[in-house]
Amino acid sequence: MTARKKVLVFRELPDDQLARLEAAHDVKVANPKLPTQRDAFHAALAEVQGMIGSSYPVDAALLVAAPKLEVISSVSVGVDNYALDALQARGIMLCHTPGVLDETVADTVFALLMATSRRVVELANLVREGRWDKNIGEDLFGFDVHGKTLGLLGFGRIGQAIARRAALGFGMPVRYHARRPVDLATQAPELQGKALHTALDAMLAESDFVVAMLPLSASTRGMIDADLFAQMKPGAIFINGGRGATVNEDDLLAALDSGQLLAAGLDVFAKEPLPMASALRTHPRVTPLPHIGSATHETRHAMAELATTNLLRALAGERPAAVYDTAAV
Numbered sequence: 001m002t003a004r005k006k007v008l009v010f011r012e013l014p015d016d017q018l019a020r021l022e023a024a025h026d027v028k029v030a031n032p033k034l035p036t037q038r039d040a041f042h043a044a045l046a047e048v049q050g051m052i053g054s055s056y057p058v059d060a061a062l063l064v065a066a067p068k069l070e071v072i073s074s075v076s077v078g079v080d081n082y083a084l085d086a087l088q089a090r091g092i093m094l095c096h097t098p099g100v101l102d103e104t105v106a107d108t109v110f111a112l113l114m115a116t117s118r119r120v121v122e123l124a125n126l127v128r129e130g131r132w133d134k135n136i137g138e139d140l141f142g143f144d145v146h147g148k149t150l151g152l153l154g155f156g157r158i159g160q161a162i163a164r165r166a167a168l169g170f171g172m173p174v175r176y177h178a179r180r181p182v183d184l185a186t187q188a189p190e191l192q193g194k195a196l197h198t199a200l201d202a203m204l205a206e207s208d209f210v211v212a213m214l215p216l217s218a219s220t221r222g223m224i225d226a227d228l229f230a231q232m233k234p235g236a237i238f239i240n241g242g243r244g245a246t247v248n249e250d251d252l253l254a255a256l257d258s259g260q261l262l263a264a265g266l267d268v269f270a271k272e273p274l275p276m277a278s279a280l281r282t283h284p285r286v287t288p289l290p291h292i293g294s295a296t297h298e299t300r301h302a303m304a305e306l307a308t309t310n311l312l313r314a315l316a317g318e319r320p321a322a323v324y325d326t327a328a329v
């Protein structure tokens with residue numbers, strides 16, 4: 001039997017997953033985002049071997065305050081909140097939740113595709129506000145989604161789930177850009193002949209919808225800028241389901257205001273929650289969501305369960321299913 005260790009839960013976990021942790025280890029729950037729990041969170045760091053949570057920056061200074069830390073289990077697939085260099089230097093394991101959220105995040109991205117192209121929020125507001133006094137005219141028509149070309153920036157687990165919806169359900173030709181082409185024959189045979197690895201400039205020029213599904217890293221920070229927007233088809237729709245800071249938001253606003261982009265659907269922003277002063281919050285052709293890519297009951301539970309299993313395995317000296325390679329860029 002594994003010796004009991006000290007575990008810090010820094011974001012709410014479902015009761016059944018908390019109970020699994022408490023059965024094996026001494027657990028402290030303290031969310032540093034809540035002023036009433038911040039001191040308890042920082043005090044606990046000195047003794048903990050394991051941490052589990054998400055959506056909080058675990059930087060190098062925080063890690064210095066946690067000298068006994070062996071493993072962090074993130075309830076997220078993205079790992080941009082963690083000081084990867086410091087984790088690697090200290091030999092602290094980082095686990096995450098790839099795979100269990102792919103289909104749900106792809107659904108969210110498709111909701112944004114449909115909402116932007118068919119003006120769903122704008123037209124629902126027209127009805128709610130009592131402005132539906134005659135049949136709508138051309139000025140409020142949308143554009144088709146089916147049959148249009150989809151360009152994907154990032155073609156990993158989630159990008160491929162989006163491509164399946166587009167190619168198999170909506171008859172959309174798919175172009176994707178990633179640094180390495182994916183071997184569709186072994187990894188996604190259903191997309192063979194339907195999704196093409198395409199040079200970035202050609203993908204941008206050919207796509208009616210450009211969807212970014214990129215992780216945030218040194219190579220992607222600010223990557224989607226004025227230069228890329230200028231290469232998109234005039235009147236394209238841009239969707240971001242990856243990370244906000246991969247986009248230069250001032251350049252995005254300029255592309256919307258100039259008419260180069262027809263609309264944008266955004267689940268993620270450079271700063272979250274989105275500041276009240278951000279023009280993206282109220283722009284008439286932006287559909288903003290509060291980072292809900294994986295936010296369904298089923299998927300958030302599956303993520304918590306995988307993260308809990310990862311942590312329990314790591315603390316027991318076993319290899320968890322989803323260890324992030326902190327040396328990878």
Ligand SMILES: NC(=O)C1=CN([C@@H]2O[C@H](COP(=O)(O)OP(=O)(O)OC[C@H]3O[C@@H](n4cnc5c(N)ncnc54)[C@H](OP(=O)(O)O)[C@@H]3O)[C@@H](O)[C@H]2O)C=CC1
Pocket residue numbers: 077078079098099101105153154155156157158159177178179180181213214215216219220241242243267268291292293294
């Ligand atoms: N909105 C939300 O709620 C959610 C957002 N996310 C975000 O989505 C991201 C992607 O998740 P997932 O699909 O599981 O990740 P994967 O690691 O499976 O895929 C990442 C993709 O991005 C590509 N990529 C990485 N760097 C670059 C680059 N510099 N230029 C071009 N392509 C690049 C990779 O290909 P290659 O390495 O060959 O370049 C790969 O195709 C997560 O890291 C997270 O930030 C995830 C879940 C929910």
Ligand SMILES: O=CC(=O)O
Pocket residue numbers: 075076077078079101293294
């Ligand atoms: O943004 C969500 C994630 O899992 O990463």
